[in-house]
Amino acid sequence: MFTAVLRCGTVLRYETRNLRPRPGDVVPCLRHGYCVVRPASPAAPRSVPSTRPPRADNWTRARPRTQEEFLDWLQVREEASLCALRRRGFTLRLVTAAERDGLVNVDLLAGRVAVRPVDIATPDDVPRDQAAAPPLSR
Numbered sequence: 146m147f148t149a150v151l152r153c154g155t156v157l158r159y160e161t162r163n164l165r166p167r168p169g170d171v172v173p174c175l176r177h178g179y180c181v182v183r184p185a186s187p188a189a190p191r192s193v194p195s196t197r198p199p200r201a202d203n204w205t206r207a208r209p210r211t212q213e214e215f216l217d218w219l220q221v222r223e224e225a226s227l228c229a230l231r232r233r234g235f236t237l238r239l240v241t242a243a244e245r246d247g248l249v250n251v252d253l254l255a256g257r258v259a260v261r262p263v264d265i266a267t268p269d270d271v272p273r274d275q276a277a278a279p280p281l282s283r
């Protein structure tokens with residue numbers, strides 16, 4: 146839908162772009178007979194202040210997912226694509242935090258996230274560098 150705003154504020158709607166008059170054109174107006182089309186300004190039609198009351202934050206946004214939910218979900222599948230995670234509401238921030246904590250392996254090039262295999266050795270026996278699993282092979 147294309148619109149043209151007249152100098153008097155009347156908004157005219159057009160099905161196609163080429164039917165819409167250009168700014169400065171004089172067109173028939175329901176209230177005044179003829180009026181001049183206002184220069185297109187992006188703010189003009191939307192500048193009407195919103196009368197809607199501000200919404201509570203939890204109404205507009207879904208509750209952020211927790212790392213526990215993320216790990217539970219991923220554990221069942223062992224591996225998932227970043228796209229699938231995003232669709233489930235798991236944010237990249239959540240994924241990278243889990244990676245930083247050594248809970249998952251993230252292959253950004255392949256876009257895959259996998260549960261980090263649990264080492265047999267206890268963390269106390271192995272230096273932290275060696276305890277980390279090697280990056281996912283592609």
Ligand SMILES: [Zn+2]
Pocket residue numbers: 151153154155174175176177178179180
């Ligand atoms: Zn008018």
